[in-house]
Amino acid sequence: MVYLNKSSHGINNFMANLVIDLSTISKNSYGNVYKDIKVPLSTTFDINVDVNAVKQSIANIFGWRRGQRILNPLFGNIMYDYVEEGINEVTLKNLRSAILQMLAVEPRINVIELSLSPDEDNNSIYVTVKYIIPAINYVTSFSTNINIVSS
DSSP, rough: OOOEEETTTOOGGTGGEEEEOOOOOOOOTTTTOEEEEOOOTTTTEEEEEHHHHHHHHHHHHHSSBBOSTTTTTTBBBGGGGGOOOEOOOOOHHHHHHHHHHTTTTOTTOEEEEEEEEEEGGGTEEEEEEEEEEGTTTEEEEEEEHHHOSOO
């Protein structure tokens, strides 16, 4: 549920007057529920719960470059650190380790399998992460294609 506190301060203070109440979402049969605001934001401020909330969190980890979040500079995708590296066995091993390190910031999951499929012609790597959400005993996966060409 979203409440807008209309004040006389005008539209510029809109975000300061926004209260989002996520407590109205009932718990699931496991007694746990994960709640996040759906991104990208819309005028209705939709909410992701459980599996979709966790999946959005993983997408955020891959979507932010490390160092972009001022208050959490260690958060984000480290794969761009390998822009100048050629795609070979050593780089793939380092990337695997980096991705597992990235995903360690998401405490709601345990990684079961990590697959990296390089596409040398397009300087990109297709990443698939199979994981379990132990609190709800749910196994799912997340896939993304990371273009490691410098921008």
